[in-house]
Each structure stands twice: as C-alpha cells, then as structure tokens.
Amino acid sequence: MPVIKVNNRDVHIQELNKGAAETVLLVHGMFSNLSVYYFNIAPVLAAHFHVVMYDLKSHGMSERVLDGYDLNSMTDDLHALMDVLNLDKVHLAGYSFGGLIALKMAMRFPQRLRKLVIIEAPDPSDARTRGIIEEYSREFLEHYVANFTDTTKVKMGKRQMERNHRMYEYLFYQTSIKNDMILESGFFKETEINAVKKHTLLLYGASSNCLQAGKQLNKMIHKSDLIPLDGDHNIPIQEPVMIAEIVSGFFKN
Amino acid sequence: MDTIVKTSKLNNEEIFGLMKQFITEVIGEEFVEEMDITPQSSFTKDLEMDSIEIVSFSEKIKAHFGEQIDFTGWLSAMDLDQLINLNLEMIINYIQECQSSK
Numbered sequence: 001m002p003v004i005k006v007n008n009r010d011v012h013i014q015e016l017n018k019g020a021a022e023t024v025l026l027v028h029g030m031f032s033n034l035s036v037y038y039f040n041i042a043p044v045l046a047a048h049f050h051v052v053m054y055d056l057k058s059h060g061m062s063e064r065v066l067d068g069y070d071l072n073s074m075t076d077d078l079h080a081l082m083d084v085l086n087l088d089k090v091h092l093a094g095y096s097f098g099g100l101i102a103l104k105m106a107m108r109f110p111q112r113l114r115k116l117v118i119i120e121a122p123d124p125s126d127a128r129t130r131g132i133i134e135e136y137s138r139e140f141l142e143h144y145v146a147n148f149t150d151t152t153k154v155k156m157g158k159r160q161m162e163r164n165h166r167m168y169e170y171l172f173y174q175t176s177i178k179n180d181m182i183l184e185s186g187f188f189k190e191t192e193i194n195a196v197k198k199h200t201l202l203l204y205g206a207s208s209n210c211l212q213a214g215k216q217l218n219k220m221i222h223k224s225d226l227i228p229l230d231g232d233h234n235i236p237i238q239e240p241v242m243i244a245e246i247v248s249g250f251f252k253n
Numbered sequence: 254m255d256t257i258v259k260t261s262k263l264n265n266e267e268i269f270g271l272m273k274q275f276i277t278e279v280i281g282e283e284f285v286e287e288m289d290i291t292p293q294s295s296f297t298k299d300l301e302m303d304s305i306e307i308v309s310f311s312e313k314i315k316a317h318f319g320e321q322i323d324f325t326g327w328l329s330a331m332d333l334d335q336l337i338n339l340n341l342e343m344i345i346n347y348i349q350e351c352q353s354s355k
Contacts, residue, residue, distance in 0.1 A: 035307070042325075046325075061305060
C-alpha cells in the first residue's frame with residue numbers, strides 16, 4: 001500500500017501508468033476517499049495519462065490531522081505532494097470539496113497546472129452545504145445513508161457504518177474542519193476566481209443542488225465550459241465511465 | 254512484501270486461501286473470525302467491506318500476481334452493480350483464466 005511522507009505526515013496515494021508523458025491528479029471530496037476514482041475513472045484516464053490519486057488528511061488511509069482544513073492549507077498539502085512526487089505540471093480534477101481545492105490551486109499555483117476540471121464543487125456559502133457540517137450527529141449519518149446514498153446503490157453494513165461514524169465523529173468534533181469550512185463561506189466572492197486563466201471544464205449534475213454553483217463559476221472563470229450531465233451530486237459514482245471519458249477528452253485536446 | 258509467483262500455478266483452493274489471508278489483513282482478524290467466508294461471499298454485502306478496503310485488497314492481489322493479471326483493468330470493466338455483487342469466486346475464476354492463458 002503506497003503511503004508516502006509529505007511534510008512529515010503519512011499520505012496514501014495510488015498511481016497508474018507511471019511512464020506516461022502527462023499526469024492527471026485527482027482530488028476526492030469531503031468524507032470520501034480516493035476509491036471514488038480508483039475503480040472506474042482512473043483506469044480510463046490511465047489509458048493515456050499517468051494518474052495520481054491521494055487521500056486527503058484524515059480521510060481514507062491518510063494520517064489523521066487535527067487542523068488545516070481551510071483551502072489554503074489543503075492546497076499547501078497538494079502543492080507539497082506534487083513536490084514530493086516530482087510533478088512539475090499536472091492536469092487537475094477535483095470532485096465536490098476536492099473541486100474547491102482544485103480551483104484554489106488554479107488561483108494560487110497556476111504555473112503548476114495544465115487544465116482544470118471541477119466536478120460538482122458546492123458554493124461554501126450555501127446553507128445546505130453548511131447545514132451538513134453544523135447538524136452532524138449519528139442520526140444524521142443514519143438518515144443520510146438511508147436517504148441519500150441510495151442514488152449510488154451502495155448500502156452500508158454495520159461495520160462500515162461504525163467505521164464511517166468514527167471518521168465523521170473525529171472530523172466533526174476533534175478537528176477544525178467545521179470552523180475552517182465556515183471561514184470559507186466567502187470563497188465564491190474572492191476576486192482571484194475571476195483571474196483564473198486556466199481552461200476549465202465544469203461538470204455538474206443537471207438535478208444537483210450544486211448546479212447553481214456551477215453556473216456561478218461558469219460566469220466567473222473566463223475560459224470555462226459548463227456541462228450539465230444527467231444525474232445529481234453523485235454523478236462520478238452514477239456515471240463514472242462517462243465522466244472519465246469526458247475528462248480524458250478534455251485533457252487530451 | 255509479497256513475492257510474485259512466477260512458476261507455480263495455484264489451484265482454486267490455494268487462491269481462495271490467499272484471498273482469505275488478504276481479507277484478514279485488510280479488515281482485521283477479529284472481524285474475520287465472526288464471518289464464514291466462502292467463495293460465494295460478496296465483498297460489499299457479506300464481508301461488509303467498503304470501497305477503500307477493496308482498494309487495499311486489490312493492491313494486495315496486484316502485488317502478489319504482478320503482471321500475470323490486469324486486476325485494475327478487469328475491475329474497471331464492471332459497473333456499480335457488478336462491483337457490489339463481486340464475490341471471491343469471480344476473482345478466483347479470473348485468476349485461473351489468466352494463469353491458464355499464460
């Protein structure tokens with residue numbers, strides 16, 4: 001299991017097709033892990049690209065860390081990871097919270113990026129996004145799993161529920177993630193977003209709560225295209241191959 | 254580190270034993286003891302493995318069999334329903350196919 005040290009912390013990474021000329025780096029979302037890409041999306045991209053996936057801090061199999069969940073710290077982490085892996089310039093794609101991290105990378109380190117894909121990144125000022133963070137409880141998780149994950153068809157068993165519950169509890173009550181996210185509410189108002197020059201593809205579910213955020217980013221990012229796809233916030237899980245092919249085509253041209 | 258088996262071909266029972274060993278390493282002995290793992294056990298439903306655990310399991314398979322099999326490629330051809338229903342027997346059969354075609 002490849003676990004590497006980045007700034008003295010353990011980070012779980014997975015790589016495919018190491019010899020390829022260009023690299024695609026994939027960033028997962030909050031409370032998720034790199035497996036969202038590993039099974040279907042990464043192998044399609046790996047037909048042409050070197051693919052790198054990593055688990056964010058306290059997620060998946062990366063080390064637990066008490067603080068630094070704001071977008072500055074998250075992009076510092078990613079920047080340091082690129083240095084450790086000797087990746088000079090990458091195509092970057094992020095899903096949900098990972099999409100916000102990808103966008104922040106384009107604002108802070110444009111010289112390290114080729115093209116940008118943002119999938120279903122929410123507006124952090126949206127009450128529904130914040131509501132999830134503020135109202136977390138065991139009941140919330142059970143309700144959430146019972147009602148919202150059905151679009152992904154995956155039901156959690158008891159041991160999985162326990163594992164996830166422990167992770168949510170750790171993130172919510174012991175780390176600074178809640179406050180760090182609240183402090184990011186003004187992110188979509190930052191003028192640096194308007195200065196992003198990267199060619200950007202915005203992929204959103206046509207029936208997703210986040211579609212409005214996609215429209216907003218489309219207006220703000222000069223060279224961006226918004227493609228609404230058939231699905232909701234879970235599109236990478238619902239339509240992984242379609243997403244992978246669109247992303248691959250975009251990075252290739 | 255697991256050694257890459259190059260010469261000897263494993264029979265079904267040996268592959269099954271290896272799978273059980275990998276599953277134990279991934280989810281821990283205390284959970285495996287409570288379960289009756291059979292070739293029909295599915296990863297998601299019966300073994301209650303979540304996707305990051307299946308990633309670990311896949312990495313162990315890849316490390317063990319090396320280039321003899323294209324495990325990631327094989328998995329990537331599956332849709333979500335197939336992944337959810339994936340059981341040990343399907344992997345055993347896949348590894349057998351790869352071994353016999355070499």
